[in-house]
Amino acid sequence: MKGFGVFVVFCLASASAALQCEHRIPKIPDDWIDMNSVCVKRIKSHVMEELKAAMQYMAMGAHFSRDTINRPGFAKLFFDAASEEREHAIKLIHYLLMRGELTSGVSDLIKRSLMPSTMTWSDAASALRDALQLEASVTKKIRDIIKSCEDETDFNDYHLVDYLTGDFLTEQYQGQRDLAGKLSTLEKLMDKHGALGEFLFDKKLL
Amino acid sequence: MxxxxxxxxxxxxxxxxxxxxxxxxxxxxxxxxxxxxxxxxxxxxxxxxxxxxxxxxxxxxxxxxxxxxQLAGIANCNAKYGGIQELQPDLQRFANHLFFRSFDFLLMATHYGNYIKNRPGFEKLFRGLSDSLWSDGIETIKYITTRGGQMNLNNIAKDLQDEELTSPSLELYEMQSIAKALDVEKKLALQAFDLHKSASGKKHESHDPEIAHHLEEEFMEKHRDTIRELAGHSRDLSVLLSGPDASLALYLFDQHLQK
Known part of the structure; x- marks a missing residue:
């Protein structure tokens, strides 16, 4: 009995010495995980595309909030766009998680070489033009993903394709229409009244 | 005379x-x-x-x-005064550091969101930290430009660039991830302290009470609370994980984090 007591004390002592930080990884059947690996890879790299777009918008926001540029309306528009692009990246991550992906290799999902190529713009119209081009290139990339995930002979990923078409493409087309409309209005305003046009339009964006 | x-x-x-x-x-x-x-x-x-x-x-x-x-424009009509010119590179690095860590926390949240880890509480915690650093980064850019400065998204500290190359694993167990988060938040807080030191120091070029005040009000108070919260979590976890059933303890702790 005495020996048992010593044993219990020893067990308690050793238990408090080391924390049980790691635990068993359960075995879960994985036949429900059906995404094509090529598709997964493409979505993963699109997460990066969205974050790159976010940082490009961030550079635009930073440029237009400068004191010597002073276009707070445009700065707001672009900062909001940056956060929206980040949300898109997070939406894609959530989608992959729902489909049983991203159980490993998460650390490599985001590369920090997101630095935007352009940091200054001659005027607001040229930034809007760049933004529209950026959106168009993102749209094209989403379409490419849809195409390749639909064309797989062994596995047509109906759900992913539907999600990308319904959610992402809708947002892309709405966003592009919005940017194109803004650019058009701005260009018309600036036709005869360059500086005044930009000044007024910027205040309208606030 | x-x-x-x-x-x-x-x-x-x-x-x-x-x-x-x-x-x-x-x-x-x-x-x-x-x-x-x-x-x-x-x-x-x-x-x-x-x-x-x-x-x-x-x-x-x-x-x-x-x-x-003959003369070009009104180059001197700007918002620059005080120590912004001198402190601008440090502020830029600070903003980029915030973004860098925001991405780290996003990846940590992602790890806890997968079906094997399945810890929605931890996912929520790290997502919250990520969101917070992201908006801090944007606010820092806005602040730099408020003071007449300019943001440079390429101005990233050397140690972060090196870290990017080695890309240490962010797929950690619960206790480790809390510890990592605590270290990261402390490092950010200390970087703000360093900036504050330059801004409130004797060196004329960088002396700028307004920058010091801004850092105190916008960052330091928030970081103080985050650090306290994470330290509290690590204390709770350390006690819970030395108990008889660490798995159940983690489950309950995760439930607590979801609130």
Missing amino acids: ATLAMTYRISLYSKRTDCVLIWSYCDYAGEIPGIMKTFVIFVTLFALAACADECYKDVVAACNPTLSK
Whole structure:
């Protein structure tokens, strides 16, 4: 009995010495995980595309909030766009998680070489033009993903394709229409009244 | 007076010229004799030439029909004053550090969101930290530009660039991930302290009470609370994980984090 007591004390002592930080990884059947690996890879790299777009918008926001540029309306528009692009990246991550992906290799999902190529713009119209081009290139990339995930002979990923078409493409087309409309209005305003046009339009964006 | 004038001349070579000084010395000119007066006037003229960093002067020149053709714009009409010029690179690195860690926390949240880890509470915790650093980063950019500065998204500290190359694993167990988060938040807080030190230090070029105040109000209070929260979590976890059933403890702790 005495020996048992010593044993219990020893067990308690050793238990408090080391924390049980790691635990068993359960075995879960994985036949429900059906995404094509090529598709997964493409979505993963699109997460990066969205974050790159976010940082490009961030550079635009930073440029237009400068004191010597002073276009707070445009700065707001672009900062909001940056956060929206980040949300898109997070939406894609959530989608992959729902489909049983991203159980490993998460650390490599985001590369920090997101630095935007352009940091200054001659005027607001040229930034809007760049933004529209950026959106168009993102749209094209989403379409490419849809195409390749639909064309797989062994596995047509109906759900992913539907999600990308319904959610992402809708947002892309709405966003592009919005940017194109803004650019058009701005260009018309600036036709005869360059500086005044930009000044007024910027205040309208606030 | 000669010593005073000399001190003043030397100050002209520093980046921040105090134009106000000129006039106080001009007032003295009436009380001092001949040769000294000439000297002071000479110095004053020299000072005026060097002290061209004035918005008003630029405007006068720009509005003058003859001068405006030669002079370009109103470059000195900007929001810069105090230590922003000197502290700008540090503030840029601070903003980029915030974004960098925001991405780290996003990946940590992602790890806890997968079906094997399945810890929605931890996912929520790290997502919250990520969101918070992201908006802090944007606010820092806005602040730099408020002070007449300019953001540079490429100005990333060397150690972060190195870390990017080695890309250490962010797929950690619960206790480890809390520890990592605590270290990261402390590092950010200390970087803000360093900035504060430069801003409130004796060095004239970087002295800027407004920057110091801004950091205190916008960052330090928030980081203090985050650090306290994470330290509390690590204390709770350390006690729970030394108990008889760590798995159940983690489940309950995760439930607590979801609230």
